[in-house]
Amino acid sequence: MMKLKYLPILVLLYLVPSVCLAGPIDKIADLIKQGNAHELSKFFAASIDITVLENTNVYSKTQAELILEKFFKENKPLSATVLHRVNSSATFNYTVLLLNTDKGKYRVAYTMKEVEKEMVVIELRIETEKT
Known part of the structure; x- marks a missing residue:
C-alpha cells in the first residue's frame, strides 16, 4: 500500500523532463499534427516565406496564420511523422514531416533560424507527397 502512494510522483518525475525538453522542432511538429495554426x-x-501547394509568397505572421488555418480546415490533420531533421547548428534548423490528412498526404518542410536569441520559423512549405 505504501509503495503505490508514491507512484503518481514517480510517473510525473518520469514524464516532466521529456515534456520540458521538447525543443522548438518537436513543438512545431506537434502543432502541425494538431492543425493548430x-x-x-x-x-x-x-x-515568413510560405508555400502552400502551388502558392508561394512572403507573409506577415498574421497573414501566415490565416493561410495555415484555411489549409488545416480543408485538410484535417490525422498524423505527422518527422522524416528528416537537420539540427546540428544552434542557430539554424531544418525539418521535413509527412503530414497525413483526411484529404491525403503532404510533405511539410520548415526552416528555423535564430533571431534575437529566439528560434523562429522563417520558411514553411506544404507540398503534395509524391508516392
Missing part, C-alpha cells in the same frame, strides 16, 4: 504562428518570424 494560432499556436504555430507564435513561432513565426515577423515575415
Whole structure:
C-alpha cells in the first residue's frame, strides 16, 4: 500500500523532463499534427516565406496564420511523422514531416533560424507527397 502512494510522483518525475525538453522542432511538429495554426504562428518570424501547394509568397505572421488555418480546415490533420531533421547548428534548423490528412498526404518542410536569441520559423512549405 505504501509503495503505490508514491507512484503518481514517480510517473510525473518520469514524464516532466521529456515534456520540458521538447525543443522548438518537436513543438512545431506537434502543432502541425494538431492543425493548430494560432499556436504555430507564435513561432513565426515577423515575415515568413510560405508555400502552400502551388502558392508561394512572403507573409506577415498574421497573414501566415490565416493561410495555415484555411489549409488545416480543408485538410484535417490525422498524423505527422518527422522524416528528416537537420539540427546540428544552434542557430539554424531544418525539418521535413509527412503530414497525413483526411484529404491525403503532404510533405511539410520548415526552416528555423535564430533571431534575437529566439528560434523562429522563417520558411514553411506544404507540398503534395509524391508516392
